[in-house]
Amino acid sequence: MRLAPQPSAQPLQLLVALLLTAGANASPVLSSGCPDRCVCDDQLVVQCAGQHLTTFPVNLPLATRQLIISNNRIAELPPLALNYLSDLVYLDCSNNSLTEISESTFGNLRKLAYLDLSFNTLSRIEDRTFGPLASLVMLRMTDNPGLSEIHPDAFAENSALQVLDVSRNNLTVLNITSLMALPALRSVGLSGNPWSCECDNEDLCLWIHLEGFKFQDEGQTVCGSPADMQGRRLGEVGIQLRTLCHQTLGSLDYLFFVVIGFVIFAAGTVSAWMMGVVMVLYERYIKKKDENLDADEEEEDGAETGRSSRARSDHGNGDLKMSHTV
Numbered sequence: 001m002r003l004a005p006q007p008s009a010q011p012l013q014l015l016v017a018l019l020l021t022a023g024a025n026a027s028p029v030l031s032s033g034c035p036d037r038c039v040c041d042d043q044l045v046v047q048c049a050g051q052h053l054t055t056f057p058v059n060l061p062l063a064t065r066q067l068i069i070s071n072n073r074i075a076e077l078p079p080l081a082l083n084y085l086s087d088l089v090y091l092d093c094s095n096n097s098l099t100e101i102s103e104s105t106f107g108n109l110r111k112l113a114y115l116d117l118s119f120n121t122l123s124r125i126e127d128r129t130f131g132p133l134a135s136l137v138m139l140r141m142t143d144n145p146g147l148s149e150i151h152p153d154a155f156a157e158n159s160a161l162q163v164l165d166v167s168r169n170n171l172t173v174l175n176i177t178s179l180m181a182l183p184a185l186r187s188v189g190l191s192g193n194p195w196s197c198e199c200d201n202e203d204l205c206l207w208i209h210l211e212g213f214k215f216q217d218e219g220q221t222v223c224g225s226p227a228d229m230q231g232r233r234l235g236e237v238g239i240q241l242r243t244l245c246h247q248t249l250g251s252l253d254y255l256f257f258v259v260i261g262f263v264i265f266a267a268g269t270v271s272a273w274m275m276g277v278v279m280v281l282y283e284r285y286i287k288k289k290d291e292n293l294d295a296d297e298e299e300e301d302g303a304e305t306g307r308s309s310r311a312r313s314d315h316g317n318g319d320l321k322m323s324h325t326v
């Protein structure tokens with residue numbers, strides 16, 4: 001009512017209001033809106049669970065901190081769209097149709113602390129897949145029925161990792177060299193896989209034997225092969241495998257020693273025989289030389305004097321006869 005006499009004031013207020021709204025819109029959260037069929041809140045959480053999505057949601061707020069796309073049928077995580085979300089801390093992709101994760105998928109998610117890839121159809125995890133995830137604390141990757149291969153260095157750079165769950169996959173072996181080196185790791189889930197209880201998995205079995213407290217459902221972490229070990233706990237067969245696997249090495253070593261021993265024995269025999277032959281030949285040679293020397297002396301003496309040399313030459317002949325009879 002008070003504004004009525006001053007009509008010019010109303011457009012000004014409107015303009016101010018518009019400018020304020022525009023200012024608020026400039027923040028990335030609001031400027032990007034919210035993807036279809038998702039709910040976005042002011043805590044930067046985007047919730048898209050169970051919406052029958054078949055593709056990764058578009059139009060995600062750039063500042064999203066939590067993204068939940070579980071219980072859909074998403075077949076692919078597009079690296080480009082995902083890596084715009086550099087503030088992402090929590091990503092739940094469980095129960096989708098993901099078949100592979102490439103090296104560039106998580107290339108820029110340096111703040112990501114929680115990642116869930118469970119209930120998908122992954123078949124293998126390559127080297128460096130999780131490499132850029134320097135802040136990753138918890139990785140859940142359970143219930144991928146065809147997942148049978150994890151590269152030895154897949155988790156090598158996740159030095160913040162505390163919880164790793166790869167239960168109920170199709171794993172038979174796991175190289176634990178880089179896993180054991182992770183300083184913060186305190187919980188590992190391995191149950192429900194058809195583990196091999198042979199020498200190729202000895203390290204894993206021994207690790208569970210020594211640090212069983214780290215393993216979730218350790219009682220369900222059992223051998224899938226060979227047949228005579230099926231159902232036995234990995235932690236229980238650890239010591240048995242160590243003895244078994246190194247005994248095999250030991251008997252090979254024994255074989256090696258036996259062969260080497262025989263070779264040395266044979267070489268010794270042959271060289272002793274050769275030495276004997278050489279000795280005999282040498283002895284003969286020396287005697288022949290003595291003989292020649294005596295003959296030479298005889299000749300020289302004969303040339304120098306007459307009678308005295310004749311007596312010595314008799315003596316010399318005596319020597320010669322004797323050496324012939326020896």
Ligand SMILES: *[C@@H]1O[C@H](CO)[C@@H](O)[C@H](O)[C@H]1NC(C)=O
Pocket residue numbers: 050071072073095119
């Ligand atoms: C996976 O999602 C479907 C809906 O897409 C749901 O019916 C099913 O119960 C979910 N499975 C699990 C294990 O959460």
Ligand SMILES: *[C@@H]1O[C@H](CO)[C@@H](O)[C@H](O)[C@H]1NC(C)=O
Pocket residue numbers: 145146147148170172
């Ligand atoms: C699990 O791996 C074995 C080979 O190790 C393969 O024969 C089998 O088909 C795999 N299972 C699934 C469900 O892919």
Ligand SMILES: *[C@@H]1O[C@H](CO)[C@@H](O)[C@H](O)[C@H]1NC(C)=O
Pocket residue numbers: 152153175176177178200
């Ligand atoms: C485990 O992987 C490392 C490389 O990270 C390799 O050097 C080592 O030989 C592997 N161990 C086994 C038992 O295959």
